[in-house]
Amino acid sequence: MTTSTVMRTAASWSPLLAPEAISSDRGSAGAMEESTQSPRILIVDESRIARAALIKRVRERYGFREEVNGESAWQALVLDHSIQLVICPLTLPLLEGDGLLVRVRASKLARLRQMPVLVIAGDNPEANQRARELGASDLVSRSIDSGELLARIATLIDLAQMESELARQTTNPAQHPLTGLPTRQHIELQAASALAQSLRHGAPASILVMGFDRFDALRNEHGDELASKLQQKLASILAQKVRKEDSLGHYSDSELAVVSPGTPYPACEAFANRLREAFAVAHIAVHGQRLPLSVSVGVANTPVDRAASATSLLSLAGERLKTARQAGGNRVLACVDEAEPQAPVPRLGHAIDLIRAGNDAAVVPHVAHLCREILPFLELLEREWKLGLPLAGIRERMQDRERESEDTRQA
Structure with missing residues (x-):
């Protein structure tokens, strides 16, 4: 279905696009016009109190649009190109379970597929993990403070914009x-x-x-x-x-x-x-x-x-x-x-390899450490071949070098 077809179809669904279903949008067409100049956030929740609490935290920095269910939120995303991030709970009415997130990530429109979706986490760890697997950009608790929430939003919007730019540049x-x-x-x-x-x-x-x-x-x-x-x-x-x-x-x-x-x-x-x-x-x-x-x-x-x-x-x-x-x-x-x-x-x-390449200087500072590694082999060599290797002297000198290195580090 093309975008224009979606728009004509959506326009005929008057109950879904009625004023009470769409948004307060700071109250007027003028506010909508102004907000297209800066990122807007789509806040979706069937609870009016929950929407109001989120709006209070973001309104000073971002424009916003609020929807009460998953289906109306989907229509808003298709029609409103100023929306750059979605905040929603794990489940929404009118779209079964986490259907809004699934539909966004499966969209044929790159703008929607790449849309950051900030999910309000619930008490069920398995449901939270499923949201991540389905493509939630981040999960936050309802009690998140305003500063942290704004920082998360800014990061996700910036990342989405860079991903969009990357997609344009990847080919050449x-x-x-x-x-x-x-x-x-x-x-x-x-x-x-x-x-x-x-x-x-x-x-x-x-x-x-x-x-x-x-x-x-x-x-x-x-x-x-x-x-x-x-x-x-x-x-x-x-x-x-x-x-x-x-x-x-x-x-x-x-x-x-x-x-x-x-x-x-x-x-x-x-x-x-x-x-x-x-x-x-x-x-x-x-x-x-x-x-x-x-x-x-x-x-x-x-x-x-x-x-x-x-x-x-x-x-x-x-x-x-x-x-x-x-x-x-x-x-x-x-x-x-x-x-x-x-x-x-x-x-x-x-x-x-360093010694063979003539780079003795890179090995000399570590002779004591390397000697400790090779000492068991030298002991085996002495037991088998009786070469008269000065193992006691090697051990003593190795310990001296280790003490010197430790004194140097502490100095």
Whole structure:
């Protein structure tokens, strides 16, 4: 059924569109005309008292329209393009159960499918979970205070607007001239989409921002051509490693970002460390000399990080990248409160790769820790082959180094 057909049909249903069924709309046609200039909220509840309580909390910031049942609310959504968010309870009269939510999410109109629906939660946890599964954007209690309610509404409207913009840009996003990857604007929209899904389904979402350490110094010393090739190499590696549902693009000209919906931060942190380790042992030579390369990564996650918006979550990952670099680089800083992240202790296999790559300096600070890991193997070797290994001296020196490290940390 086309929109025009719906409008003609709806116009013939006079009982559903009668003045008492539609809205107070601040009382006049003039108010309706004015409210089209700013977001309006559709408040649906069969209880007049419940509607009045919600209107009191939102009227200073938003226009509103009120309906008493699910069917009249649906007709209002179809006809009134100024509505940008719906507030309703779990069940409504004239639409069985949660039928309004089902009809909105199944609509052929993108404007309605993407409409934020804020559901007033009930006392039944199973019913609340069903509302989330059917596509409720968020659930709130009737006792929510005005400030919190307005903040939730603002977030949902902003996310919906960014998702709409993302849908328009997805077919042909702007590309960075060097790597061919999408630009920062596209990444911001993808972050908004991931955060919206997280809020709607209660799932995690993670963002990684990464780049080479001391990149400007590399560029100044070795030239723009090498710097560009390194950027392309990093982009190429990431493009092969990220999932289909992840989004890869530029955070800045020299830094890349990955938006990973549905991924908890430990998994993203592990991925970031594998990437960091790969570049730490990469053999890239300039004039016969190995180029020391390292990568740092900042990771942010919802719900672990209580970011108010997608933009703030993306910026948080960027700030963590900056902190990791300031602490010396070759680090991954994830969802923790460390002001200065500690240098990562390499796994034993990675430590051997670093030594083979000529990067002893990255291993030396962790010799005591690695020695404790390898000591059982040395003891086995001594028992089997009777080599006369100085195990007592190794243990003593290992303990000395551990004490020195502890004294340094406490100083």
